[in-house]
Structure formats: C-alpha cells, structure tokens
Amino acid sequence: MSKGRLEAFSDGVIAILITIMVLELKIPLGTQWEALRPLLPVFLTYLLSYVFLGIYWNNHHHMLHATDQVNGKTLWANLHLLFWLSLIPLVTGWMGQNDFAPLPTAVYGVVLLLAAMGYLILQTAIIAQQGTHSKLRRAVGKDLKGKISVVLYVVAILLAFVDRWISIGLYVFVALMWLVPDRRIESIVRE
Amino acid sequence: MSKGRLEAFSDGVIAILITIMVLELKIPLGTQWEALRPLLPVFLTYLLSYVFLGIYWNNHHHMLHATDQVNGKTLWANLHLLFWLSLIPLVTGWMGQNDFAPLPTAVYGVVLLLAAMGYLILQTAIIAQQGTHSKLRRAVGKDLKGKISVVLYVVAILLAFVDRWISIGLYVFVALMWLVPDRRIESIVRE
Amino acid sequence: MSKGRLEAFSDGVIAILITIMVLELKIPLGTQWEALRPLLPVFLTYLLSYVFLGIYWNNHHHMLHATDQVNGKTLWANLHLLFWLSLIPLVTGWMGQNDFAPLPTAVYGVVLLLAAMGYLILQTAIIAQQGTHSKLRRAVGKDLKGKISVVLYVVAILLAFVDRWISIGLYVFVALMWLVPDRRIESIVRE
Amino acid sequence: MSKGRLEAFSDGVIAILITIMVLELKIPLGTQWEALRPLLPVFLTYLLSYVFLGIYWNNHHHMLHATDQVNGKTLWANLHLLFWLSLIPLVTGWMGQNDFAPLPTAVYGVVLLLAAMGYLILQTAIIAQQGTHSKLRRAVGKDLKGKISVVLYVVAILLAFVDRWISIGLYVFVALMWLVPDRRIESIVRE
Numbered sequence: 001m002s003k004g005r006l007e008a009f010s011d012g013v014i015a016i017l018i019t020i021m022v023l024e025l026k027i028p029l030g031t032q033w034e035a036l037r038p039l040l041p042v043f044l045t046y047l048l049s050y051v052f053l054g055i056y057w058n059n060h061h062h063m064l065h066a067t068d069q070v071n072g073k074t075l076w077a078n079l080h081l082l083f084w085l086s087l088i089p090l091v092t093g094w095m096g097q098n099d100f101a102p103l104p105t106a107v108y109g110v111v112l113l114l115a116a117m118g119y120l121i122l123q124t125a126i127i128a129q130q131g132t133h134s135k136l137r138r139a140v141g142k143d144l145k146g147k148i149s150v151v152l153y154v155v156a157i158l159l160a161f162v163d164r165w166i167s168i169g170l171y172v173f174v175a176l177m178w179l180v181p182d183r184r185i186e187s188i189v190r191e
Numbered sequence: 192m193s194k195g196r197l198e199a200f201s202d203g204v205i206a207i208l209i210t211i212m213v214l215e216l217k218i219p220l221g222t223q224w225e226a227l228r229p230l231l232p233v234f235l236t237y238l239l240s241y242v243f244l245g246i247y248w249n250n251h252h253h254m255l256h257a258t259d260q261v262n263g264k265t266l267w268a269n270l271h272l273l274f275w276l277s278l279i280p281l282v283t284g285w286m287g288q289n290d291f292a293p294l295p296t297a298v299y300g301v302v303l304l305l306a307a308m309g310y311l312i313l314q315t316a317i318i319a320q321q322g323t324h325s326k327l328r329r330a331v332g333k334d335l336k337g338k339i340s341v342v343l344y345v346v347a348i349l350l351a352f353v354d355r356w357i358s359i360g361l362y363v364f365v366a367l368m369w370l371v372p373d374r375r376i377e378s379i380v381r382e
Numbered sequence: 383m384s385k386g387r388l389e390a391f392s393d394g395v396i397a398i399l400i401t402i403m404v405l406e407l408k409i410p411l412g413t414q415w416e417a418l419r420p421l422l423p424v425f426l427t428y429l430l431s432y433v434f435l436g437i438y439w440n441n442h443h444h445m446l447h448a449t450d451q452v453n454g455k456t457l458w459a460n461l462h463l464l465f466w467l468s469l470i471p472l473v474t475g476w477m478g479q480n481d482f483a484p485l486p487t488a489v490y491g492v493v494l495l496l497a498a499m500g501y502l503i504l505q506t507a508i509i510a511q512q513g514t515h516s517k518l519r520r521a522v523g524k525d526l527k528g529k530i531s532v533v534l535y536v537v538a539i540l541l542a543f544v545d546r547w548i549s550i551g552l553y554v555f556v557a558l559m560w561l562v563p564d565r566r567i568e569s570i571v572r573e
Numbered sequence: 574m575s576k577g578r579l580e581a582f583s584d585g586v587i588a589i590l591i592t593i594m595v596l597e598l599k600i601p602l603g604t605q606w607e608a609l610r611p612l613l614p615v616f617l618t619y620l621l622s623y624v625f626l627g628i629y630w631n632n633h634h635h636m637l638h639a640t641d642q643v644n645g646k647t648l649w650a651n652l653h654l655l656f657w658l659s660l661i662p663l664v665t666g667w668m669g670q671n672d673f674a675p676l677p678t679a680v681y682g683v684v685l686l687l688a689a690m691g692y693l694i695l696q697t698a699i700i701a702q703q704g705t706h707s708k709l710r711r712a713v714g715k716d717l718k719g720k721i722s723v724v725l726y727v728v729a730i731l732l733a734f735v736d737r738w739i740s741i742g743l744y745v746f747v748a749l750m751w752l753v754p755d756r757r758i759e760s761i762v763r764e
Contacts, residue, residue: 009206012202058652102222207397294413387580391630395591402595458631479600
C-alpha cells in the first residue's frame with residue numbers, strides 16, 4: 001500500500017489538534033491589559049504544545065520520507081501515536097488553567113512520554129517492514145535523542161511533585177533539543 | 192472520475208471526527224487525583240470510539256486501494272457512510288457522560304449498526320461499478336466478519352435494556368475482531 | 383497553476399463545516415426517550431444541511447474535474463463560495479434550535495441563495511478562463527437546475543413569513559432535485 | 574524533500590482556522606431582527622479575518638508554486654507563520670465582541686504584524702535555499718506591498734489608542750491592497 005493516505009490523515013489530525021488547542025485560549029473578559037494577564041500561562045503552554053506537535057509533524061514527515069510502503073501494522077502504529085497526540089490539547093489546557101499545578105504538570109509529561117513511545121513503536125514497525133537494508137534504521141542510528149527524551153520525561157514526571165518548575169524546564173529542554181538541527185545535537189550528545 | 196478527492200475528503204472528515212471527540216473530554220475541575228475520576232468513563236468511551244473510527248479509516252483505506260474509479264453513486268454512498276460516522280462523537284459523549292445508561296448505550300449501538308450498513312452499501316456500490324471481474328468482491332469474499340458484526344450490534348442494542356455491560360462487552364468484542372489481522376480471524380470464524 | 387491545492391483546501395473546509403455542525407447537536411440532558419425529543423428538529427436541520435454541503439462538495443468535485451488550470455480570480459471566487467458555505471452551520475443551528483421560526487428560516491434561505499450565487503460566479507470564472515472551447519460550458523449547458531434553484535430560494539425566503547413549512551418544503555425539494563442523478567432531472571425539467 | 578506535505582498541512586491548518594472563527598459567531602438568542610444586531614460587529618470582523626486568511630492562503634499557494642524543494646528550516650519557518658495565523662480567531666473574537674475597543678484593536682494589529690513577519694521569514698528561508706538563481710526572488714522583486722503593509726500595521730497599532738476607526742480603516746486598506754490583482758497595485762505604488 002502507498003503511504004499517501006497515511007500522510008494525509010496524519011497531517012489532518014495534527015493540523016486539527018494544533019488548532020483545537022487555540023479554542024482553549026478563551027477570549028479575555030474585559031478590554032484592559034489586566035484582562036490579558038490570566039491568559040499568559042495558557043498562552044505559554046499553548047506555545048510549548050504547539051512546538052511539540054510541530055516537532056512530531058516534522059519528524060513524522062522525515063520518517064515517512066524514508067519509507068516507501070506501509071502495511072496494516074504501520075497503519076495501527078500510526079493511529080496509536082495519533083491517539084496520544086490527541087490528548088495533548090486536554091492536558092495542555094489542564095496544566096495551563098491551573099498555573100502548572102503538580103499533578104497536571106506530571107500528567108502532561110505522561111502524555112508526552114506515551115506519545116514518544118508511540119513514535120518509537122511506529123519507527124520500529126516501519127524498520128521491521130523494511131527488513132535488513134532499512135533506510136530508516138540507518139537514518140535513525142542509535143536514536144540517542146529519542147532515548148534521552150524518554151529518560152528526561154520520566155525524571156520530569158517524578159520531579160513534578162517536588163518542584164514543578166524543574167519539570168517545565170525539562171519539557172522545554174526536550175523541545176529545544178529537537179528544534180536544534182539534528183546532526184549537531186547528535187554529535188554534541190555523543191561527546 | 193479519480194478517487195483522490197473522495198479519499199482526501201473522507202480522511203478529512205474522519206480526522207476531524209476523531210479530534211472533535213477529544214473536545215468532549217472536558218478539562219478536569221481541580222488538580223487532585225479525584226478530579227480525574229469522573230473523566231474515566233468518558234475516556235474509555237473515547238478510546239472505544241477512537242478504535243472504531245480507526246477501523247473504519249483503515250478499512251476504507253483498504254477498500255479504496257482495491258478501487259480505481261468512482262462515480263456519482265459511490266460519492267453519495269460515501270457521504271452516507273460519513274453521515275453516520277459523524278454522529279459517533281455525539282453518542283460517545285452521551286454514553287460516556289451518563290455512565291453507560293441503557294438508552295445511550297443502545298443508541299450508540301444503533302449508530303454503529305447504521306455506519307456498518309453504510310459501509311456495506313458503499314462496498315456494494317463499488318463492486319457493482321467494477322462489474323463481474325471486481326477486485327473488491329474477491330477481496331471481500333463472503334464478508335463473514337461484516338455479517339457477524341451486524342448480528343452482534345443488533346443483539347447488543349436489545350440487551351442494553353437488560354444488562355448494558357453485555358452490550359459494552361459486545362461492542363468491545365466487535366472492535367477487537369476487526370483489530371486482529373484480517374486473515375487469521377476469518378479462518379477462525381470459518382471453523 | 384495546478385488545481386490540486388484548491389481542491390484540497392475546499393475539501394478541508396467543507397469536511398470541517400460538515401463536522402462542525404455536529405457540535406450544535408448538544409449531548410441530550412437525561413437518559414430517557416424524552417431527552418431525545420428536543421434534538422429532533424436540530425437533527426433534521428443537520429441532515430438537510432449535511433445534504434446541501436454534500437451536494438456542493440459533489441458538484442465542486444465534478445466542476446473541477448472539467449477544469450485543468452486555475453488562476454487568481456478562480457481562487458478568490460472559490461474562497462467567496464466557501465465563505466457563504468461557512469455560514470451554514472450558524473444558520474442551521476439558529477433555525478434548528480428555534481423550531482423553524484420565520485426569520486431564521488428565511489435567513490437560512492438567504493445563505494443558501496448566496497452560496498448558490500457564489501457557485502455560479504466560480505463556474506463563470508472557470509468558463510471565462512477556459513475560453514471559447516470551454517469543457518465546463520458544454521457540461522453545464524443552460525444550467526436550468528441552477529436557475530430554478532435560485533428562483534425557488536427567493537420564493538422560499540419570501541414565503542417563510544407566510545408559512546415557513548412551505549419554505550422548508552422548497553429547501554427539501556431543491557436538495558432532492560440535486561440528489562437525483564443529473565441527466566434525468568434535466569430532461570424532465572426541459573419538457 | 575518534496576513540498577507536498579508542507580502544502581497539505583498548511584491547507585489543513587488554514588482551512589480549520591477559517592472555520593473555527595465561525596464558532597465565535599454564536600447562534601443569536603431570539604428569532605427577531607434585533608437578535609441579529611449584536612452579531613453585526615462579530616460578523617464584520619469575521620469577514621475581515623476571513624479575507625486576511627484567504628490572502629495568506631492565496632499568497633502561500635503562489636509562493637510554494639515558485640518553490641521546488643523544502644528543507645528543515647523551511648518547515649519550521651512555515652510552522653512559525655502558522656502559529657501567528659492560529660491566533661487570528663482569538664483576536665478576531667476579542668475585537669468583535671468588544672465593539673472594536675482600543676486594546677483588542679491594537680492586539681489584532683500586533684498578530685497581523687507578526688504573521689506578516691512570519692511570512693517574510695518563510696519567504697527569505699525559501700529564497701536562501703534556492704540560491705542565486707532563485708525563482709521566488711525574481712517573482713517577489715522589492716516586495717513593496719509587503720513593506721508598506723508592515724508600516725501600515727505599526728501605524729494602525731499605535732493609532733488604535735487615539736482613534737480605533739483609523740486602525741480598522743488601515744486594516745481594511747491593507748486587505749484591499751492585497752485583494753486587488755498584484756501587478757497593478759505595484760505599479761501604482763511605484764509612481
């Protein structure tokens with residue numbers, strides 16, 4: 001089967017998730033500067049989640065670029081990834097509207113962790129289908145960034161109950177790690 | 192006419208339906224564990240409906256893979272299927288927010304039944320257009336899974352007023368039946 | 383310019399409009415049969431608007447099938463059509479939630495009329511671009527159905543203040559006129 | 574990398590943003606003419622923002638028509654543009670529901686300004702990738718319209734606190750400037 005519809009469907013879902021998050025940015029009550037203040041934490045979490053969804057879209061784009069065919073397993077692995085991504089607007093809203101309280105901050109990390117695992121499963125499914133000469137396996141390499149992200153998510157989830165700002169800092173760090181062009185970060189990480 | 196836009200349009204509608212359901216997962220009030228508890232039934236119904244929509248997308252993908260051309264009848268048969276699918280977020284929300292009460296649980300099954308029939312009609316329309324050497328007819332075979340699903344939906348709808356948990360169990364069973372790779376289940380079913 | 387993105391964008395907008403209307407179908411309060419009763423008029427208007435949007439998508443599909451190139455004017459004519467279509471969820475909700483009161487019923491017709499004119503403008507823009515040997519002009523012919531629809535919309539808008547059920551009847555008639563396969567109706571109309 | 578998915582994703586996001594704005598047009602309370610009156614400012618701001626998003630989609634379409642390949646930088650420049658566009662429904666609703674109060678009117682301009690800059694950054698990224706023989710650079714020329722728009726946005730933001738109607742007038746002027754066919758306006762501007 002060709003990968004065209006899997007790409008189109010994933011594009012659609014991620015595009016909608018990004019824009020659904022905007023619906024959580026409620027129109028401010030009042031027309032003064034103070035009316036904007038309660039929007040700030042919600043806006044910042046929106047920005048963070050926007051970047052995460054952007055990273056997923058970007059990486060998904062790259063991963064499928066190195067893929068020629070898809071099968072039933074790949075389709076379900078992809079739907080599994082999209083399921084966890086679909087919860088991002090919910091946990092973004094919960095965290096943003098509660099000033100980064102410990103539990104919502106931890107749950108935000110849990111969803112990021114599960115999405116990261118979903119991505120890993122999809123990657124593994126594609127590599128398995130491609131067989132021994134897998135283009136994707138060579139492109140991914142040891143996937144150090146992926147493994148570090150998972151560790152950082154786990155640390156962030158646990159630390160949310162100690163000091164949530166460390167958790168937020170770790171989420172931002174993971175996002176930045178993926179934003180920076182790929183090869184550089186990987187060579188830095190290897191050192 | 193080419194099938195490209197029919198695929199793109201269906202992808203769009205199903206992608207939106209999946210993400211619209213997330214909007215029913217209201218942001219929890221409070222930041223403690225108890226705040227998450229009322230979300231549980233809504234979350235589980237979301238998961239179930241997500242799997243059903245995923246199955247429809249998956250099967251739709253396969254069905255159109257075995258299709259070359261579409262005509263006016265196919266377009267309307269497709270819109271008919273999408274109509275019933277579009278009601279899934281509504282009945283999902285109704286069932287989830289009312290702890291699987293009998294009537295919402297039955298109505299959920301009615302929408303699943305009508306969607307299954309819509310799928311069957313679309314399948315029949317494509318086979319009719321393809322004529323005697325229909326690729327799709329050979330692929331579908333006797334469509335045992337399709338027929339069993341319809342019977343199970345009818346049973347589940349009726350039993351919702353006796354014991355709703357049987358109905359829920361049947362819905363889950365149908366979903367699992369389609370999730371499991373196609374050929375295996377069919378050979379099991381034939382025995 | 384190629385028509386691919388115009389098609390994809392229109393597919394996206396119409397797919398979203400169809401599913402946004404479902405959001406107006408509020409989850410029933412209560413779990414008894416009576417809880418479903420207030421949903422009935424909203425459901426019926428949803429069905430009617432779904433069919434209208436389906437017709438537009440279908441005809442748009444056919445029209446662009448007979449089109450090879452698009453230019454700036456076509457893009458804006460298309461955005462103009464989509465603007466009026468985008469108001470359909472709003473007027474559908476207004477009419478459905480007010481038991482087909484005269485003004486909402488008339489305004490519903492006004493939006494349908496403006497959408498029909500938007501479609502005509504788009505059609506004219508494409509024919510103008512195609513020049514004297516326009517494929518689309520031959521396909522459209524005298525466009526009797528288009529002209530009759532406009533007349534019926536105007537009549538329905540005016541009669542909404544006399545007897546709204548006549549208006550509703552006319553809207554349903556126009557929808558059925560377009561649902562029935564094209565050539566037959568046209569030959570009937572010509573007699 | 575091919576540009577197909579970048580186009581499809583952008584189409585999806587812009588299509589959803591346009592239709593999400595319709596959700597701010599709340600269904601009127603009551604069925605008389607007066608019920609429609611409070612909708613008027615919201616409707617007019619919807620129309621204005623619809624035109625702006627239409628212009629962005631149209632220009633995005635043209636820009637990518639003159640582009641063959643995309644790279645990681647282009648993908649992120651595109652996501653950056655879409656981020657600011659995604660805030661348009663929010664500021665549209667804020668301005669429309671507060672009768673064009675000074676602060677919301679200024680913030681509306683700020684988002685338009687940031688979107689314009691996002692567009693410029695994307696344009697620069699594509700030109701940089703295309704190198705010295707950039708098709709896009711020749712097509713864009715000195716980009717007088719782009720520069721004038723930025724100046725007008727800044728003026729409009731500042732004047733919102735003096736007389737907001739001047740700001741609104743400037744926003745409408747910028748929209749019209751882009752709506753009118755390209756070459757004419759540019760030659761007028763050069764005189």
